[in-house]
Amino acid sequence: MIFTAAHLEGIRSGAVTLAFRRWDRPRVRAGSSQRTAVGVIAFDVVEEIAPSEVTDADAEAAGFPSAEKMLAFVDKKAHGPILYRIALRYGGADPRQALRENAELSVAELEKLRRRLARMDANGAWTEATLRLIGERPAVVSTELAEAMSMERQPFKIRVRRLKELGLTESLEVGYRLSPRGRRVLETLFADGAGA
Template sequence: MDFHPVYVFFQRDSAGTMWRVLIRRPVLDAIAAGTVTCAFRRWDRPRVRVGGTQRTPVGVLEVTGVDPVDEADLTAEDARAAGFADLEALRRAQRGAGQLYRVGLRLAGPDPRVALREQRRLSRVDRAEIDARLARMDRASAHGPWTAAVLELIAQNPGVRAPDLAARMGRETLPFKRDVRKLKELGLTESLEVGYRLSPRGRAYRRGARG
């Protein structure tokens, strides 16, 4: 049985709907290495589009193709390209209803947030931009200003579970985690196997804010 964690590949379609493609970490690693170049999924209609990209733990993935296929036409080469041991394993994994699609995937490059969060020195322009983004988040929040409090909480409690951090703020876990992801987009935090910590950029920002 595969106990590896499952990561989620998100893609918005033209109507703005968010869909999910589940990709296990070993498969993500194989895509990054170039040994897996596609995935097979059954859908009532394509859920991703060619050219779509998404950040993942191994970097930015790009969809290179979305093609309907007949199960009877699958080959051993298809199985290898999708990371399966043999054709029968691929067919077993694709049992179910809906049209079968071959989704081409490749690693497009590194996650730009990785380089961003490693930034240890901030210019006045960098700091002003972060200030403005955080202020917009605070103004848009239905529960009031939160960015400074969450940064402080993570700074004081690295590696603490998200539900525990949320409880300390009297908040529900999922909305709290969504807020932390917004900070991650700015390169201020990074996820650990359990909990979070401030990135070098986040620490540099807080040092300047305290000063």
């Protein structure tokens, strides 16, 4: 789900506890979660609701001044005919944040990362070159980084996202940078360009 910055802050503070969306089918399910810029959002209940059932109190819990304004917003962003009410809450910080900061890696952890990166490189080595590029060119727009790798932007971003899942990179407002963990991996596993 896409949220405005104001709604994300409201979810983090606990002021926003509901969201409404028009979909053809549920796009999230109860018990699932989503990582966002402010942390993890947990979805507790996803249910169909008639527009006439939405109250002003519901709208306020979704960060809107009235049901009318909330429904107008939802209708403008509709991706289907069915209105859903989603009960949600802040689920805590993004676990990748703590992972990124952890540069004190044991021999076993480094070996596990080495094997994981080797699997990612199985159809053509790219992890070391991507980490080195981001390390050398932090805060550079992804289009330029992709060009430097002779790639289209979207496939490049997918690769960076895979490295981010391992806590090796982090997104900036523009571009990326290596995390402390990513710098440690680059210095240790790829020392002298040895490869994973």
